[in-house]
Amino acid sequence: MSNYNRNFDLSISDIDLIEAALHVTKRDLSMDALNGTQAMLPVDATEDSLRKIDDLLGRLHNQKIFYRPTKGTYLGG
DSSP: OOOOOOOOOOOHHHHHHHHHHHHHHHHHHHHHHHHTOOSSSOHHHHHHHHHHHHHHHHHHHHTOOOOOOSSSOOOOO
């Protein structure tokens, strides 16, 4: 039996692309749910998909390391 590949070679731009695609998918599923049109998924599956996407986006966000300079004034945006 084969094992899962636990080592991934993804660049930061790859992660950004995945994150952008998840945001687009989440937006489309949310708009379909608001408009009452379920394109291909039943209502329960849409809600479950939205929860999974939110969870994955949260886990991606929590793995980021944000830079904050140690010297000088920090001007955040």
